[in-house]
Structure formats: C-alpha cells, structure tokens
Amino acid sequence: MINALRGMKDILFLESKKYLFFLENCSRVAKNYGFEFISTPILEETALFKRSVGESSDIVGKEMYQFIDKGENNVCLRPEGTAGIVRSFIQNKMDKTLGVKRFFYYGPMFRYEKPQKGRFRQFHQFGVESFGVSDVKEDAMVILMLNDILNFFDIKTILKLNSLGCPTCMPHYRTKLVKFLDSLDGLCEDCKRRKDLNPIRVLDCKNERCQNLLSKAPLLLNELCGECKDDFDNLKSILDKFDINYEIDAKLVRGLDYYSKTAFEFVSDDIGAQNSVAGGGRYDRLVEFLDGKPTPAIGFAIGVERILELINIDEDRREGIYIGTLERDGQDLAFRIAATLRKQNKAIVEFEVKGLKNILKNADRANAKYCICIGEDELKNGTLWVKNLDTKENLNIDIKSLGEFQW
Ligand code: HAM
Numbered sequence: 206m207i208n209a210l211r212g213m214k215d216i217l218f219l220e221s222k223k224y225l226f227f228l229e230n231c232s233r234v235a236k237n238y239g240f241e242f243i244s245t246p247i248l249e250e251t252a253l254f255k256r257s258v259g260e261s262s263d264i265v266g267k268e269m270y271q272f273i274d275k276g277e278n279n280v281c282l283r284p285e286g287t288a289g290i291v292r293s294f295i296q297n298k299m300d301k302t303l304g305v306k307r308f309f310y311y312g313p314m315f316r317y318e319k320p321q322k323g324r325f326r327q328f329h330q331f332g333v334e335s336f337g338v339s340d341v342k343e344d345a346m347v348i349l350m351l352n353d354i355l356n357f358f359d360i361k362t363i364l365k366l367n368s369l370g371c372p373t374c375m376p377h378y379r380t381k382l383v384k385f386l387d388s389l390d391g392l393c394e395d396c397k398r399r400k401d402l403n404p405i406r407v408l409d410c411k412n413e414r415c416q417n418l419l420s421k422a423p424l425l426l427n428e429l430c431g432e433c434k435d436d437f438d439n440l441k442s443i444l445d446k447f448d449i450n451y452e453i454d455a456k457l458v459r460g461l462d463y464y465s466k467t468a469f470e471f472v473s474d475d476i477g478a479q480n481s482v483a484g485g486g487r488y489d490r491l492v493e494f495l496d497g498k499p500t501p502a503i504g505f506a507i508g509v510e511r512i513l514e515l516i517n518i519d520e521d522r523r524e525g526i527y528i529g530t531l532e533r534d535g536q537d538l539a540f541r542i543a544a545t546l547r548k549q550n551k552a553i554v555e556f557e558v559k560g561l562k563n564i565l566k567n568a569d570r571a572n573a574k575y576c577i578c579i580g581e582d583e584l585k586n587g588t589l590w591v592k593n594l595d596t597k598e599n600l601n602i603d604i605k606s607l608g609e610f611q612w
Contacts, residue, residue: 210326210327211320211326212317212318212320212324212325212326212327213325213326213327214325214327219518219520220513222518222520223513223516223518224329224509224513226516226518227331227358227509227512227513227516228311228331230354230357230358231309231311231331231354231507232309232311234350234353234354234357235309235333235350236309238307238333238346238350239307240307240308240309240333240335241307241308241309242308242309242310243290243293243308243309243310244310244312245283245286245289245290245292245293245310246283246289247282247283247312247313247315248280248281248282248283249280249281249283249288249289249292250278250279250280250281251269251271251279251280251281252279253281253288253289253292253495254269254281254283254284254285254288256494256495257287257288257291257461257462257463257491257494257495258284258285258288258461258462258463259403259461259462259463260402260462261399261402261403261406261462262403262406262460262461262462263460264284264285264316264460264461265284267317268284268316268317268318269281269282269284269315269316269317270282270284270315270317282315283314283315284314284315284316285314285330285461285506286310286312286314286330286332286334286506287332287334287461287463287488287491287504287506288495290308290310290334290504291334291488291491291492291495291497291502292495294306294334294336294492294497294500295492295495295496295497299336300336300492300497300498300500301498304337305335305336305337305338306335306336306337307333307334307335307336308333308334308335309331309332309333310330310331310332310333310334311329311330311331311332311509312329312330313327313328313329314327314328314329314330315327316328321478321479322476322477322478322479323476323477323478323479323480323508323510323511323514324479325510328508328509328510329508329509329510330506330507330508330509331506331507331509332485332504332505332506332507333347333350333504333505334502334503334504335347335502335503335504336492336500336501336502337500337501337502338501338503339489339501341436341437341439341440341443341467342443343503344436344440344466344467344487344503345440345443345444345447347485347503347504347505348364348440348444348449348469348505349447349449351471351483351485351505351507352364352447352449354507355471355482355483358512358515358516359517360473360482360512360515360516361473361475362471362472362473362482362483363450363451363452363471363472363473363474364444364449364450364451364452364469364470364471365451365452365453365454365457365469365470365471365472366440366441366444366451366452366453366454366457366467366468366469367425367426367453367454367455367456367457367458367467367468367469368425368426368429368433368434368436368437368466368467368468369405369425369458369459369464369465369466369467369468369486370425370428370429370430370433370465370466371430371432371433371465371466371489372465372490373430373432373433374425374428374429374430374433375425375465377428378423378425378428379404379405381423381428382404382405382407382422382423383400383404385421385422385423386400386404386407386422387400389418389419391414391418392407392410392415392418393410393412393414393415395410395412396410396412396415403462405425405458406458406460407419408422408456408458409456409457409458419456424455424456425455426453426455427455433466436466436467437466437467440467451469454470457469457470459484459486463488463490463491463494464486464487464488465487465488465489465490466486466487466489467486467487467503468484468485468486468487469484469485469486469505470483470484470485471483471484473511473515475514475515476511476514476515479511481508481511482507482508482511482512482515483505483506483507483508483512484505484506485503485504485505485506486503486504486505487501487502487503488502488503488504489501489502521572522572523572523573523574523594523595524551524572524573524574525550525551525552525553525571525572525573525574525575526543526546526550526551526552526553526573526574526575526576526577526612527552527553527555527564527567527568527571527573527575527576527577528542528543528552528553528554528555528576528577528578528579529554529555529559529563529564529567529568529576529577529578529579530555530558530559530578530579530580531558531559531560531561531564531578531579531580531581532558532579532580532581532584533558534584535558535579535580535583535584536556536558538579538583538584538604539554539555539577539579540554542577542579542589542604542607545607545608546607546608546612548608549608549612550612553571553573555567561578561580564576564578565578565592565594568592568594569594573594574593574594574595574612575591575592575593575594575612576591576592576594577589577590577591578590578592587603587604587605588601588602588603588604589601589602589603589604589607
C-alpha cells in the first residue's frame with residue numbers, strides 16, 4: 206500500500222467541509238475589503254526565495270523542497286506565498302502603474318520541517334498582500350481584516366505586535382545587539398549561527414537558557430527612529446479605537462527576512478505548541494530588492510490547518526433533497542426533478558431502484574433534509590411524496606410547483 210508522504214495529508218470528511226466553509230468566507234471578507242484573487246505557480250525559481258525569504262532563515266536554510274528540473278533549472282516548491290506574488294507584481298509591471306493593488310490567495314505551501322501537531326510539510330495558507338500604501342492605516346486595515354475573519358469563525362486569539370524598524374534605525378540597533386550578544390557566554394549553536402547571519406533572529410530562540418541570557422538584551426522598540434515610532438504609535442491608537450486587543454512583543458521577529466516596521470502574529474492557546482494561527486507584516490523594501498520599482502507593501506497569511514482546528518461547524522445540519530425510485534419507470538422522472546431542484550438546491554439521485562426503507566436510510570446517511578420517493582402513485586398522479594427528515598413530517602407536492610416550494 207502506498208501512503209501519503211510524511212507530513213502531508215488528504216483533506217477530507219469533516220475537515221474538507223470546514224476547509225470550503227473557511228475559504229468561502231475568507232474570500233468574501235477579503236473581497237469586501239477590496240482585495241482581488243490572485244493565483245501564482247507552486248513551483249518557482251529557487252533564487253526567488255533565497256533573495257526574499259532570506260538565506261539566514263530556517264525556511265531557506267533547511268526546509269526547501271528544492272531540485273534541478275529536466276531543463277537544468279534550480280526550482281523549488283513554494284514555502285510561502287508572498288515571494289511569488291511580489292515576483293508576479295514586478296513581472297506584470299504593476300510596480301510601474303499608479304494606484305494601490307490588493308490581492309488575496311490561497312493554496313498549498315511546502316516546508317521540510319519536522320512534522321508534529323499543527324506542523325506539516327505540505328500545508329495551506331490563505332493570505333493577502335497589499336502594494337502601494339506606506340500609510341500605517343493600511344497596516345491597521347489589514348489587521349482589522351484578519352480580526353474580522355477570526356471573529357466570523359468565533360476564534361479567540363491574542364494579537365502580538367512589534368516593529369522591526371527601517372534602514373534608519375535597524376543598522377544602529379543591530380550593531381548594539383551584536384555587541385550585547387558577543388558579551389554572552391553559553392548561547393545555543395543555532396543562536397551562534399544566527400548571530401552572524403541575522404542577529405535579531407536570536408531574540409526569539411525557544412531555548413530557555415538562551416531566553417534567560419537574553420533577558421537584558423537591548424530591544425529595537427526602544428531604539429526606533431522618529432518615523433517608525435510615530436507609525437507604531439499611530440497603529441496602536443487605531444487598534445485601540447477599534448477595540449482590538451494586542452500585546453506588545455518586542456521579541457517578535459518572524460521567521461522571514463523581508464520584514465520592516467510592523468510585524469504581527471495571532472496566536473491561540475487552544476492548538477498546542479504550534480500556536481501561531483496567522484502572521485504578517487510590512488515588507489517595504491522587498492519589491493525593490495527583487496528589482497522592481499520601490500513599492501511599500503504589507504500582508505499576512507493564515508495557516509489553514511491550524512485555523513480549521515479552531516472552527517466548529519454544525520456536522521448534523523441536514524441539507525438538500527435525496528430522490529429515490531421504487532419503480533424502474535420512475536428513474537427518468539427522478540432525473541428531471543433533480544435537474545429542476547438543482548437550480549436552487551442540492552439534489553442527489555439514487556441510481557438503483559430500492560425499497561422505501563433503504564431509500565430513507567440512504568437519505569439519512571447523505572444527511573439530506575428531504576427525501577422524495579417516486580413510486581407508482583407519483584407516476585400516475587403527478588404529485589410527489591416528500592418526507593422532511595428533520596421534522597419527520599410527510600408532504601405531498603405537485604410536481605409542477607416543485608420550484609416554488611421552500612426547501
Ligand atoms: P509564516 O509566519 O511563515 O508567514 O506563515 C504564516 C502561517 O502559516 C503561520 O502563522 C502558520 O499558521 C502557518 N504555517 C507555517 N508553517 C506551517 C507548517 N509547517 N505547518 C502548518 N502551518 C504552517 C508567511 O508565510 C508570510 N508569507 C506571511 C506574510 C504574508 N507576510 C506578509 N505577507
């Protein structure tokens with residue numbers, strides 16, 4: 206027997222219902238905020254991720270599904286969505302046209318991580334990316350949108366917020382941090398490596414000993430330049446006005462190198478150690494870095510598998526109409542009725558002729574709300590016997606008025 210690869214899984218049964226429910230409603234919210242759907246390839250040039258997500262990140266350093274294709278191209282299954290969308294933004298010359306461009310997307314992402322609860326090698330993200338607005342109101346809007354999505358599904362999370370500064374304040378802080386890190390004895394091997402590659406990543410090391418050593422580390426939030434500080438204060442005051450609760454987490458650095466200024470994560474206490482449900486932030490320099498015209502940008506991505514754990518749907522809710530036939534002659538009629546009903550409703554036809562008991566049993570299994578059985582009487586009279594499986598009520602409906610009945 207061949208099984209799915211480790212860390213990869215099928216989405217089916219209840220999870221597939223939740224998945225569609227989630228995508229439909231996220232897409233609706235994103236469209237209400239003026240975002241348009243975009244879909245980019247799953248396979249991209251490896252260089253795209255090296256240059257955007259960054260060589261120092263675990264994603265590029267250890268987790269990429271990378272290979273040489275038959276045309277000798279060095280390619281990679283996308284580990285995240287932002288880089289491909291920035292590539293498309295530049296390739297389609299959207300950086301050269303005026304105006305704001307806002308996109309939403311969803312699909313599979315691939316990271317060769319150690320699988321555990323909430324952490325997969327193939328997982329799905331729903332994300333948004335907004336290009337062209339440097340005003341911090343855009344940051345607030347994007348966070349409000351994510352908050353709307355979480356509220357719609359009645360999900361309780363904590364918003365963690367930080368600012369990662371800009372080219373004015375970051376280099377100065379970086380020097381200060383490296384000096385502090387150099388003075389420490391006993392950092393773990395990962396931290397030692399990160400200190401040289403991207404020192405701020407040391408701050409979110411999960412090792413308890415490192416965290417103790419880092420308790421007195423200088424924090425960028427105390428060293429922000431005037432503009433970054435004003436932006437951060439404005440963002441907080443907009444969130445306050447909208448009653449969005451947040452925690453300032455000065456050690457939130459995110460695992461991707463392209464961020465500057467606003468960085469955020471929504472975390473949940475209800476899904477185990479992998480508690481980040483969604484994350485995002487500003488990446489004002491990435492478009493330029495990938496050879497586009499400098500364009501400010503911000504976005505986020507939700508981890509679909511993690512959020513589905515937190516979504517409840519009414520499994521027992523019956524819907525649709527199940528149509529069975531007691532007589533072979535009834536099958537044509539069943540087909541026609543189903544075609545009429547499907548203009549507005551879900552209708553399932555049983556292809557085999559069966560007894561009443563079996564038809565009702567199958568309708569129940571299909572979780573249908575109504576069951577229609579076509580027998581001799583129905584064929585003669587032009588009326589249908591219908592059972593409401595919720596209320597157990599029996600009805601007789603004229604075939605001609607099927608379309609008007611409130612199913
Ligand atoms: P990220 O924080 O790497 O950000 O991923 C976003 C979300 O994807 C995480 O919060 C988590 O819920 C989910 N996720 C990540 N890795 C896994 C995994 N191995 N298994 C299951 N779920 C996972 C990004 O990817 C950025 N592109 C977000 C962004 C968009 N920033 C700006 N625009």
